[in-house]
Amino acid sequence: MPENIEKISVKLNVNGKTYVRNLEPRLLLVEFLREELDLTGTHVGCDTTYCGACTVLMNGAAVKSCTVFAVQADGAEILTVEGLEKDGQLHPIQKAFGDSYGLQCGYCTPGLLISTYELLSHNKQPSDKQIRKAIAGNTCRCTGYQNIFKAIQLAAQNRTRT
Amino acid sequence: MLAQIGDEAKLLAGGQSLIPLMKLHFANPGHLVDLNFIPEISYIKEEDGALGFGALARHAEIENSATAAKLPIIHDCAAGIADVQVRNRGTIGGSIAEADPSGDWATVLLTQAAEVRCLSPKGERAVSLNQFITDAYTTVLAHDELVSEITVKIPPKGTGAAYLAFKRAAPVYPTASAAVSVAMEGDVCKEADIALGCVGLIAIKATAAEAALRGQRLTDKSIAAAAEAARAAADPQSDMRGSAGYKRALVVALVKRVIEIAARRARGEQVEVSHIYA
Numbered sequence: 001m002p003e004n005i006e007k008i009s010v011k012l013n014v015n016g017k018t019y020v021r022n023l024e025p026r027l028l029l030v031e032f033l034r035e036e037l038d039l040t041g042t043h044v045g046c047d048t049t050y051c052g053a054c055t056v057l058m059n060g061a062a063v064k065s066c067t068v069f070a071v072q073a074d075g076a077e078i079l080t081v082e083g084l085e086k087d088g089q090l091h092p093i094q095k096a097f098g099d100s101y102g103l104q105c106g107y108c109t110p111g112l113l114i115s116t117y118e119l120l121s122h123n124k125q126p127s128d129k130q131i132r133k134a135i136a137g138n139t140c141r142c143t144g145y146q147n148i149f150k151a152i153q154l155a156a157q158n159r160t161r162t
Numbered sequence: 163m164l165a166q167i168g169d170e171a172k173l174l175a176g177g178q179s180l181i182p183l184m185k186l187h188f189a190n191p192g193h194l195v196d197l198n199f200i201p202e203i204s205y206i207k208e209e210d211g212a213l214g215f216g217a218l219a220r221h222a223e224i225e226n227s228a229t230a231a232k233l234p235i236i237h238d239c240a241a242g243i244a245d246v247q248v249r250n251r252g253t254i255g256g257s258i259a260e261a262d263p264s265g266d267w268a269t270v271l272l273t274q275a276a277e278v279r280c281l282s283p284k285g286e287r288a289v290s291l292n293q294f295i296t297d298a299y300t301t302v303l304a305h306d307e308l309v310s311e312i313t314v315k316i317p318p319k320g321t322g323a324a325y326l327a328f329k330r331a332a333p334v335y336p337t338a339s340a341a342v343s344v345a346m347e348g349d350v351c352k353e354a355d356i357a358l359g360c361v362g363l364i365a366i367k368a369t370a371a372e373a374a375l376r377g378q379r380l381t382d383k384s385i386a387a388a389a390e391a392a393r394a395a396a397d398p399q400s401d402m403r404g405s406a407g408y409k410r411a412l413v414v415a416l417v418k419r420v421i422e423i424a425a426r427r428a429r430g431e432q433v434e435v436s437h438i439y440a
Contacts, residue, residue: 025194049182050333052247061222061250067181068251069174072198115246136332136439137245 010074014039015083025071029063030054032070033080041081041110045139052138055111056080062118064137081110084117093117093155102151104142112138116152125156165283165306167193173308174198175218175256178248179265203310204253206230215312217255225249232316234427234435235323235341239270242325242437245332255309261295261364264335268295269359270325272367273343275315282307298363321345322428326420327359327437328412330403336360336437337403340392340416346428349379356388356417361398361409368395371417380425389417 007022014037021036033039033056045053047066054065057079084091093116096102103109112135119126119134126134131152140148164171170192174180183189197203197218204218206227213233215224224230224240231237243249243257243266257267258278268291276291282304295301303309317323327339339359345352354375356368371391378384398409423433 047185049178049248052245052333055247062247063251064247067178067248069177069181069194069196072174072177072196074199118246134246137247139333 008071008074010071012073012076012078014078015080023070025069027070028066029056029058029068029070029073029078030065032073033065033078039080039082043107043110045107045111050139051108052111052115052135053108055114055138057114057118060118060121062115062137079114079117081113084113091117092158093120093151096155096158097148097151100147100151100154102143102148103140108138108140108142112140112148116155119152120156120159124160126152128153163195164308167195169305171195171305173256173259175259176220176252177256178244178252179256179260179262197308208232208316212313212315215254215314217259217309217311218253219255221249221252221254222246224254233274233314233323234433235270235274235325235343235424236314238325238435239266239341242266242327244334248333254312258291258294258312259301259303259309261297261299261301262335263298263363264360266325266327266336266339266359269339269357269365270341271312271314272357272365273323273341273355275317277313278309279311279313280307281310286310288313292367295364317343317345320347320428321353322424322426323355324420324423324427324433324435326416326423326435328416329437329439332437332439335403338396338398338409338412338416340413340420342417342420342424344375344380344421344424344428346380346425351375351378351380351384351425354388356392356421358392358396358413358417360403361396361413363397366395366397368392368417370395375421380421385418385421388421389414392417 005024011020043053045051049067056065115135172191174194174196203216205216207214221240221243257265271291277288278294323343325341327336329336341357343355354372356371358366371388374388374391393410393414396413398406400406
C-alpha cells in the first residue's frame with residue numbers, strides 16, 4: 001500500500017452542516033462519519049455490504065455507508081440518525097420505534113430508522129409487503145422483526161394523521 | 163485517463179461489488195477512476211425499437227422506470243437485486259463489466275437481443291452480450307475501454323420473458339437463477355431462450371433446454387423435458403449456498419416456473435415476479 005496518499009478536498013453537507021475536509025480517497029463514508037465527524041450513531045455491523053447497520057441517506061437515497069468512499073460524497077447531502085431529532089424532540093419514526101418496542105439491543109436501529117425514513121419519504125401508506133421489501137437490507141438479530149414492522153406501520157399512520 | 167494510468171486502473175461505477183471485493187483483497191487496483199461524477203450516463207431511453215441503458219443507470223432507477231417496465235423481465239431483475247441500499251448505488255453497466263458469476267444482469271440479458279456498447283479513445287464498438295463476458299470476472303473490454311451503454315431490443319408481440327432468482331436472504335447473491343424468453347403462436351412455442359445464473363463460471367445458455375421447447379406445444383411434459391435439459395446444462399459448485407445437487411434441483415424448479423410465467427406474459431397477462439427469499 002502506498003505510504004503517501006494524496007488527499008482529496010471534499011465538501012459535503014451532513015445533517016444540515018457543511019464540512020470541508022481533505023480526505024484519503026480510500027476512506028469509507030462510514031469511517032469519515034464516525035471517526036472524522038464523531039457521528040457514531042451510524043454503526044458498522046458487518047463491513048461486507050450485508051447488514052445495513054451503516055445505512056445513511058445520501059441525496060435522499062438510502063445507501064450502505066461502508067460501501068461508498070467518503071470522497072464520492074463530495075457535494076452530497078447526507079442524513080444520519082443524529083439528524084432525525086429536531087430541537088430535542090425525537091423524530092416521529094424514532095418515537096414509533098420506541099412506542100412499538102421495535103428494538104432490543106439497538107445496534108441495527110440507526111440503519112432501520114434511515115431505511116424507514118426513505119420508505120416513508122416516497123410512500124406514505126406502505127403495504128406490509130412494501131415494508132418488508134424496504135427493510136430487507138437491514139439485519140436485526142434480536143427482535144424477529146415483528147415489532148419493527150409494527151413500528152413502521154405506526155410511523156406511517158402517525159404521519160398520515162398529522 | 164485509463165490509458166495514462168495503465169493496467170493498474172479500475173473503473174468505479176456503483177461500487178457494490180468492487181468495494182466489497184477490495185475489502186477482501188480479491189481486487190487490489192492501484193487506482194480507481196470514479197465514473198459517478200460524469201453527468202448524463204444514467205439515462206434510460208427508448209429509441210429505434212430498443213431500450214437503451216446508460217452504463218450508470220442504477221438498479222433502483224431501472225426498477226422505477228416506466229420505460230424499462232416495457233420489458234417486464236428487466237423489471238423482474240432490477241427490482242430484486244440485493245436490497246434497497248444496493249439497488250440505489252449499483253449500476254447495470256458495472257454489473258455487466260464486473261462479470262461476477264453470481265450477478266443477475268448477464269443471465270437476463272443472455273435471453274434478450276442485448277448489446278454492450280464499449281467506448282475507448284480509439285472509438286466505439288457494439289459487442290453482443292454472449293461475446294462480451296468470456297469467463298468469471300473477465301470481459302472483452304480493453305484496459306482503456308469502458309461500457310457506455312447497454313441496449314435491449316423490444317421483441318414483437320407474442321413474446322414473453324421472465325426472470326426468477328432464489329436467494330437465502332435479500333442482500334446475498336442468488337443460489338441459482340433462471341431467465342426465459344418464449345415467442346408463442348397459440349399454444350406452440352416458436353422460439354425459446356433460456357439462461358441459467360450462478361450455476362457456472364458465467365451465465366449459461368441452456369441450448370438443449372431451448373430445443374426441447376422449440377416447435378412444441380407448452381405442456382407439463384415439454385416443460386419438464388426443458389427443465390431436465392437445463393439441469394444437465396447447469397455446472398454448479400458446492401459451496402456455502404448449497405450443494406451442487408441441490409442447485410441442480412433448484413434449476414429444475416426455477417426453469418419450470420419461469421417458462422410458465424414467460425408463456426403467460428406472451429399471452430398478454432400481467433404477472434408480477436421477483437427474487438424469492440425467505
